[in-house]
Amino acid sequence: MPPLSRLLPAVAAGGAVGSALRWGAGELAADGSGFPWTTFAINVAGSALLAALLLLPLARRSAAWAAALGPGLLGGFTTFSATSEQGRALLADDRPVLALTYLVATLGACVVAAIAVGQLAPALPEEDER
Amino acid sequence: MTILWVALGGAAGAPLRYLLGQRLDPRRPGWHLGTLAANTGASLLLGACVGWSLGGTALALVGTGFCGGLSTYSSLAVQTRDLGPRRGPAYAGLTIVTGLAACSLGFLLAAG
Numbered sequence: 497m498p499p500l501s502r503l504l505p506a507v508a509a510g511g512a513v514g515s516a517l518r519w520g521a522g523e524l525a526a527d528g529s530g531f532p533w534t535t536f537a538i539n540v541a542g543s544a545l546l547a548a549l550l551l552l553p554l555a556r557r558s559a560a561w562a563a564a565l566g567p568g569l570l571g572g573f574t575t576f577s578a579t580s581e582q583g584r585a586l587l588a589d590d591r592p593v594l595a596l597t598y599l600v601a602t603l604g605a606c607v608v609a610a611i612a613v614g615q616l617a618p619a620l621p622e623e624d625e626r
Numbered sequence: 627m628t629i630l631w632v633a634l635g636g637a638a639g640a641p642l643r644y645l646l647g648q649r650l651d652p653r654r655p656g657w658h659l660g661t662l663a664a665n666t667g668a669s670l671l672l673g674a675c676v677g678w679s680l681g682g683t684a685l686a687l688v689g690t691g692f693c694g695g696l697s698t699y700s701s702l703a704v705q706t707r708d709l710g711p712r713r714g715p716a717y718a719g720l721t722i723v724t725g726l727a728a729c730s731l732g733f734l735l736a737a738g
Contacts, residue, residue, distance in 0.1 A: 512633035515690065515691050519691075543704065547704055578694060580725035580726050581729050583729070603722060606699055607707055625647075625704050625708070
């Protein structure tokens with residue numbers, strides 16, 4: 497493992513790109529006031545791609561690239577804070593069924609995606625799961 | 627310009643989450659306290675951003691960029707999978723309930 501002083505800039509660079517891509521997806525298709533489909537799709541896609549990370553030879557060869565692409569790019573692309581805020585806003589809007597459906601569906605779809613893709617890809621080392 | 631503020635926030639949030647994970651997450655499968663702290667802190671701050679009615683550059687930098695980069699759903703999903711059928715749902719459920727509570731608290735404190 498390279499030292500943190502080398503891994504942190506890699507994670508920062510990946511986080512910048514991932515966050516910008518998430519913003520871009522929101523510009524293309526804003527979430528609107530119902531089920532937040534854009535954020536849902538971002539989180540499911542990001543979870544599947546993190547589970548698939550070690551199918552990429554570059555990520556298997558280089559710990560810095562794995563950190564840049566996993567915790568960096570995909571960690572920055574996906575968002576937990578937005579799902580919390582969307583759940584809070586739906587509850588405040590007196591739509592508890594939609595709020596619960598959204599939170600449970602996001603978790604379920606993301607974990608199922610990680611399990612399904614994980615059947616094909618090598619397991620990630622712990623440090624790339626963060 | 628907005629995209630640059632989002633990227634800058636993400637460039638700060640993501641390595642902070644990684645550092646929390648390296649310091650507080652377990653070596654072997656167990657409770658991922660670092661990731662839980664990152665997701666909870668980001669939810670608290672995003673709730674406050676909405677409570678303060680932040681918009682424009684400030685929301686792009688702090689809300690979309692920093693909070694989005696600090697929090698993660700991809701790690702939550704893979705960690706939940708690896709914790710197995712008993713501890714996984716407990717970890718994920720705790721994360722979601724804590725995140726919702728932190729976000730509501732941030733919103734209420736900021737909205738006054």
